[in-house]
Amino acid sequence: xxxxxxxxxxxxxxxxxxxxxxxxxxxxxxxxxxxxxxxxxxxxxxxxxxxxxxxxxxxxxxxxxxxxxxxxxxxxxxxxxxxxxxxxxxxxxxxxxxxxxxxxxxxxxxxxxxxxxxxxxxxxxxxxxxxxxxxxxxxxxxxxxxxxxxxxxxxxxxxxxxxxxxxxxxxxxxxxxxxxxxxxxxxxxxxxxxxxxxxxxxxxxxxxxxxxxxxxxxxxxxxxxxxxxxxxxxxxxxxx
Amino acid sequence: xxxxxxxxxxxxxxxxxxxxxxxxxxxxxxxxxxxxxxxxxxxxxxxxxxxxxxxxxxxxxxxxxxxxxxxxxxxxxxxxxxxxxxxxxxxxxxxxxxxxxxxxxxxxxxxxxxxxxxxxxxxxxxxxxxxxxxxxxxxxxxxxxxxxxxxxxxxxxxxxxxxxxx
Numbered sequence: 001x002x003x004x005x006x007x008x009x010x011x012x013x014x015x016x017x018x019x020x021x022x023x024x025x026x027x028x029x030x031x032x033x034x035x036x037x038x039x040x041x042x043x044x045x046x047x048x049x050x051x052x053x054x055x056x057x058x059x060x061x062x063x064x065x066x067x068x069x070x071x072x073x074x075x076x077x078x079x080x081x082x083x084x085x086x087x088x089x090x091x092x093x094x095x096x097x098x099x100x101x102x103x104x105x106x107x108x109x110x111x112x113x114x115x116x117x118x119x120x121x122x123x124x125x126x127x128x129x130x131x132x133x134x135x136x137x138x139x140x141x142x143x144x145x146x147x148x149x150x151x152x153x154x155x156x157x158x159x160x161x162x163x164x165x166x167x168x169x170x171x172x173x174x175x176x177x178x179x180x181x182x183x184x185x186x187x188x189x190x191x192x193x194x195x196x197x198x199x200x201x202x203x204x205x206x207x208x209x210x211x212x213x214x215x216x217x218x219x220x221x222x223x224x225x226x227x228x229x230x231x232x233x234x235x236x237x238x239x240x
Numbered sequence: 241x242x243x244x245x246x247x248x249x250x251x252x253x254x255x256x257x258x259x260x261x262x263x264x265x266x267x268x269x270x271x272x273x274x275x276x277x278x279x280x281x282x283x284x285x286x287x288x289x290x291x292x293x294x295x296x297x298x299x300x301x302x303x304x305x306x307x308x309x310x311x312x313x314x315x316x317x318x319x320x321x322x323x324x325x326x327x328x329x330x331x332x333x334x335x336x337x338x339x340x341x342x343x344x345x346x347x348x349x350x351x352x353x354x355x356x357x358x359x360x361x362x363x364x365x366x367x368x369x370x371x372x373x374x375x376x377x378x379x380x381x382x383x384x385x386x387x388x389x390x391x392x393x394x395x396x397x398x399x400x401x402x403x404x405x406x
Contacts, residue, residue: 010243014250019257026261037270077247084254 012204014081020201021088027194028095031103032184043094046112047101051094053119054136061127063205064089089205096198099191100143102151103181111143128223133202140195148188277318288324289315300327301372305335322360326368326378329353333385337405341395342388351389354382374406 029041043051058064069082097115102108118139127135225233263282269275280286296311309331316324332350336343357366357378366378375381384406394400 007243007246010246014243014246015253018250018254022254022257022261026264029265038268039270040265040268042265075244075247077244077251081247081250081254084251084258088254088258 009206013085013206017201017204018081018085018088020197020204021085021092024092024194024198024201025088025095027190027197028092028097028099030187030190030194032186032190034182034184036184036186041098041103043091043098044101046116047094047097050097050112050115050119051090053116053123054093055090057119057122057127057132058089060123061129061132063129063132063202089201092198092201096140096195099194100140100147102147107151111147115139115143133199136202137199140199144191144195148191152183152185152188274318277320281318281320286318286320288321293324297327300331303334305331319356320360322357322366322378323368325353325357325360326366326381329357329378329381329385330373330375333381333388334405336388339401339403344389347385347388350385351382354378354385358382374404 029043031039031041033039055064059066064086066086069086070079074082101111101115122135222230222233263278264275267274267278269278277286292311292315296308296315299305299308299311309328312324312328312331319325329350332346332353336346336350361378368376370376375384
């Protein structure tokens with residue numbers, strides 16, 4: 001079998017990416033209860049709204065160029081394959097939010113509001129794929145630390161007396177509205193792994209499916225050029 | 241179009257995996273064992289443990305209903321065999337039956353088991369030809385369990401003590 005870069009990119013796009021995003025969709029709603037049993041939480045409606053806003057950001061930020069992924073220039077199989085990848089990306093996004101969103105109580109809505117506000121504001125900001133990925137990394141990273149490290153530690157059963165006092169103060173100050181269900185530590189590890197897979201998946205997504213792999217760094221470099229340098233570069237390319 | 245075989249493979253693999261993800265969320269397995277059992281049921285490779293089933297049946301015929309139920313639960317951990325679920329429901333019925341009153345909690349669990357048995361036989365034609373039983377279909381058993389849980393004036397009828405356990 002001939003091993004060329006285009007074929008490797010096609011394998012990554014057609015096989016690896018959808019399976020990776022579906023794994024995120026599977027693990028994003030997975031929690032491990034204190035008795036070590038699994039709980040699978042389907043994506044709440046609000047995470048679907050967030051995923052829709054994020055999909056819009058992907059298109060605005062040129063992380064995904066829809067007209068290049070789907071269209072009459074591709075065959076039926078290619079279009080179906082690309083559509084499945086994009087659907088998997090949508091559900092992976094919803095489940096990535098589900099993974100870092102507290103399950104219930106006031107915190108669920110506070111986090112949801114924080115996410116929606118950020119995504120809504122981002123709709124009106126200029127983005128390129130690199131900045132978008134960095135922004136998403138920070139967004140998910142912050143939510144992960146808040147949910148699985150800070151709130152998770154406060155809600156963990158047992159623990160030291162200082163932890164129990166902090167937990168009691170936390171509950172008292174919130175008048176019992178910050179209801180965080182206790183889960184096994186494995187939940188945090190699963191969430192971390194899920195978010196890592198999601199970010200890897202996003203890095204692997206090419207704005208244009210058939211784009212050669214070494215074009216993106218060049219384009220990134222080109223964006224850093226001054227208008228004069230760009231004009232000189234274009235002139236040079238035209239002369240060639 | 242380039243790589244048609246690759247695209248076809250990708251589509252098939254994606255659809256299969258997506259089906260698995262939906263199945264996991266629909267069935268909510270609680271352990272990895274549940275996942276493997278559920279997969280075996282879905283693939284049609286699941287079978288009850290025959291030895292445990294027979295042991296449970298002999299316990300049931302000797303009137304040891306609780307022990308029989310536990311043995312049947314072990315024989316059919318995925319709760320995917322209609323006949324076993326029927327017997328579990330029958331064991332709840334017989335243990336909960338009383339000449340003066342019926343145990344609502346046991347009857348309730350019996351109803352859940354008979355509902356599972358009915359759900360596992362979409363045609364609704366589960367017939368168990370056991371001479372020890374007086375009800376041979378899941379529908380009869382369900383009706384009896386529901387009747388036992390109803391509160392009516394006939395509950396006060398003293399002639400009820402003459403009723404026979406089925």
